[in-house]
Amino acid sequence: MATQRTRTRLFRRLRIGIDLGGTKIELVALDESGNVLRRRRRPTPQGDYLATIRVVTELVAAAEDDLGGRGSVGIGIPGTESVAAGHIKNANSTCLIGRPLRDDLQRLLQREVRLANDANCFALSEAIDGAGRGAEVVFGVILGTGVGGGIVVNQRVLTGVNRIAGEWGHNPLPSAEEEGLPPPACYCGRSGCVETWLSGPALSLDHWRHHGESLTAEAVGARAGAGDLAANASLQRYERRLAKALAQVINILDPDVIVLGGGLSNLERLYRSVPMLWTAHVFSDEVRTRLLPNVHGDSSGVRGAAWLWDEA
Template identity: 70%
Template sequence: MTNSLRIGIDLGGTKIEIVALDEQGSELLRRRIDTPQGDYLGTVMAVAGLVEATEDELGRRGSVGIGIPGAESQRGGLIKNANSTCLIGKPLRRDLQALLQREVRLANDANCFALSEAIDGSGRDAETVFGVILGTGVGGGIVIRQQVLVGANAIAGEWGHNPLPALPGDEHPPPDCYCGRRGCIEAYLSGPGLSADHARHTGIRLDAAAIEHHAGQGDEACAATLLRYEERLGQALAGVINILDPQVIVFGGGLSNMQQLYRNLPERCAPHVFSDTVCTRFLPPMHGDSSGVRGAAWLWN
């Protein structure tokens, strides 16, 4: 077999997805299996098995990149900050390299998302791309000249656990975050955070999709919840723009499907950006839910 394809894996908490790309980025194969719950050894074996089955089917050996819901510690190479807790403290890359008998590259799943969109997605013409995940959690990744910025602590782009600056009218005390802090961006801007904010103001528990639907039907309380969400997101992203000044911010995760965000965010950000105009473009992902696994493959770009 010749080393002529890129294999990417998205190692999630509920599913493991694999994709194989040719040199031009065309998809040759895609498979998805359930993640062995709470089973580190089972997870490692499942990933290795997917790689071997893919190479057997395609008759070619490939480079392997993996996106994970966490990061590899710069001290010792063990996994940290993973919401798939069975990975925490484990030498994942070392174990997979031993099984697959080759170098394996790991990156945070938000970094993989950003890389995919920077290489051949919505940010392909931009020098600097900030990839935003708005879903069950809030994550981010930075790509500069089509290279992932990892950072000294392997946390570059992790804006979700910075405190959200208080807007006029925001309630106090701020909501708790699972990380142990209060008032994190994630506690406000994740899907559960949006739902919790609506419940705090109305006493009614709705998920994000229902809030968006009812707002579109004229429900004033749901419309007010979405307005608060947009204003908070605008202020949070203004902080990113003031530091990173990306040409493109591309959104992923379930909340990225709210089309009004792309129309309204320039106006929501503008009062908080240290500039007379906001030229940053806010874009949906070209590759949708496929971006993360494609980005893992592009770690070998």
């Protein structure tokens, strides 16, 4: 009888998160305190929608079998759901586009499933028990292959009526004319989006355009840290652009905390230089917003997906 009561308690408190990425599908199961009970990864079947949702259901089934109970399921996806049709749009994993992902997973898992953009999941994780813990308003930023954002208010994700809240990367860079370069083309069909200036590939391209050297964003950072003048100049341009773009967010949202994620969040100098630069663009005599590195690293997305069921 004691064993049955224990299993019942686990059933009530178990939260399962899935990070549905382009290269891997990761599962994490959390208890009520956010402790990790199980973590598993599987390669994402490339270009195969049916195989992808099958991997998700297999991971959930295996976790529940091992842990002895059924849990809530939250999914972080590299895209958003269409308001009109409920299908996936704007996804880097193109096999998801146009598919009724939520309906299919709910049918296979036989329960309600919550979906959120992966940047929203990152922001939620950091707001609940990460760098933004205890803050009322948290803006989470992904600076990686792409640029995204998520908004969390009182530990709840703000999605908006169009489900695009936090889509910071597809706004134009403020005062782009001072960059002295043509606005780069964006995959979304427009030019000069924040993503085209601040993603990892954007930093690499900018370094090549100014200095004629092909380097990854990580290599630019490493070279700058070693005293390379050209790489340092590239990072100074990057910091100025990031400061302008985040000042725009502060002017509209006025968050307590901005948390950086993605590969470029590992550049420690950003947390010193960008707040000094953004003051010139923020409409206030004092800027109390804190710019912080993430706590949970690559795990933030999958943890945030699990926490989608802790919002109510």
